[in-house]
Amino acid sequence: MDMQAFAVAMAEALDGTWTVEPGHHGHRDRYLIGPDGEELHVWYSDWEKTPRLRLSASLPARLATIRHRHGNPVPSHEITVSPAKTPETVAAETARLLLPGxxxxxxxxxxxxxxxxxxxxxxxxxxxxIADPLGATVHTPGPSPLGHDPQEAIVRYQGPLAGTATVPRKSGHVAFAFSVAPGEAARVAAFLATFPRTPDWDQDH
Structure with missing residues (x-):
């Protein structure tokens, strides 16, 4: 089966704006890339009793990673058809059965x-x-394993008052942790006492 010719004809039948790229299995497969970044894999499978064309749509890697990190599994979008069907028929079935979802x-x-x-x-x-008046450094989250979403930015500051401020990605309290020299402790305590107590603080204490 000439997958290159089949994929080109499919791309034209979809609406003429799709492009064809090489797959990962030599002459057996091709990728069709849609006008809005869609990725459609067309793969000829002949090791089963009846040869089939498998068509599956996947998210770009960056978006798939985001879903995994936030516990949102990517739904399966796949259909199989007979390789005897014309590219135009397969394109029509793809547009009807696979692409909407x-x-x-x-x-x-x-x-x-x-x-x-x-x-x-x-x-x-x-x-x-927070960092600018302290002359501090901001450390934003870096890459993380799948299943873990890095949410916090860390502000690290030095000097008479040394410590960190942890800023969450979602709206929430900023957590300060710091240490001071003994001679500065009373002054820092007096400064902190100028802040009004919040309802949350009263409930916790």
Whole structure:
């Protein structure tokens, strides 16, 4: 089966804006890339009793990682068809059976990414607002294992007052931890006493 010719004809039948890229199995597969970043894998499988064409749509790696980190498994978007069908028929079935659900997942994941980016931007602005008057350094979260979302920015400061401020990604309290020289302790305590007690503090104490 000429997968290159089949994929090119499929791409044209979808709406003419899709492109074809090489797959990972030589002549057996191709990727179709859609106008909105869709990724469709077309794979000819002939080791079963009846050869089949497998079509599966996947999220770009960056978006898939975000879903995994936030406990949102990526739904499966896959269909199989007979390789005897024409590219035009397969394209029509793909557009009807596979793409609507896949595009909903893609849009949902992009919205999640935007929400996380917005939260991180607010966090980082606050972290820098804390760091600037202290001449401190902001350490933003780096890459993390799947299943773990790095949420906190850490402000590290030195001097007479040395410690950290932990700024969460989601709105919440900023946690300060610091140490001072004995001669400065009373002055720092007097400064902290100028802040009003919050209802949360009263409930906890």
């Amino acid at each position: 896949y595009r909903a997942t893609l849009a949902e994941t992009r919205e999640l990414k935007q929400r996380l980016d917005d939260q991180a931007a607010v966090r980082d602005r606050l972290a820098h607002a």
